[in-house]
Amino acid sequence: xxxxxxxxxxxxxxxxxxxxxxxxxxxxxxxxxxxxxxxxxxxxxxxxxxxxxxxxxxxxxxxxxxxxxxxxxxxxxxxxxx
Amino acid sequence: xxxxxxxxxxxxxxxxxxxxxxxxxxxxxxxxxxxxxxxxxxxxxxxxxxxxxxxxxxxxxxxxxxxxxxxxxxxxxxxxxx
Numbered sequence: 001x002x003x004x005x006x007x008x009x010x011x012x013x014x015x016x017x018x019x020x021x022x023x024x025x026x027x028x029x030x031x032x033x034x035x036x037x038x039x040x041x042x043x044x045x046x047x048x049x050x051x052x053x054x055x056x057x058x059x060x061x062x063x064x065x066x067x068x069x070x071x072x073x074x075x076x077x078x079x080x081x082x
Numbered sequence: 083x084x085x086x087x088x089x090x091x092x093x094x095x096x097x098x099x100x101x102x103x104x105x106x107x108x109x110x111x112x113x114x115x116x117x118x119x120x121x122x123x124x125x126x127x128x129x130x131x132x133x134x135x136x137x138x139x140x141x142x143x144x145x146x147x148x149x150x151x152x153x154x155x156x157x158x159x160x161x162x163x164x
Binding site: 037 | 106109110111112113116117118119120121124133134135
């Protein structure tokens, strides 16, 4: 599992769309709070590899390391279901 | 927007993984409760067209009509954030 505190720091890049609390700020962006780490890691990795495509996310995900992905997943999972 | 009641009926096919309450039953499946209709419609349509791929969802989504997609999105959105 990733590091929640490191994930929170990294999540500043995600917050404009997904919220720092994991609640979406935009109709096209999903809530992330309380999703499983497995789902979140797969989603980010699918954007990184191009298996899943989205104009914004394909760009953002390419900036992430494996550790970033694990940490972000740990952070958004830790928020629990809102 | 779709019809919540029709969506609830259709959601029996989704419930084993996503819960009839929109809370995931499996680590690989996301919570759906309270996601925006826009996000849910796009996700289902991306699985229908093959733009987004997942062994289970690619199969399930192909069984859905445009009305089913709208109704399911209305239903899972209506559950609110858990």
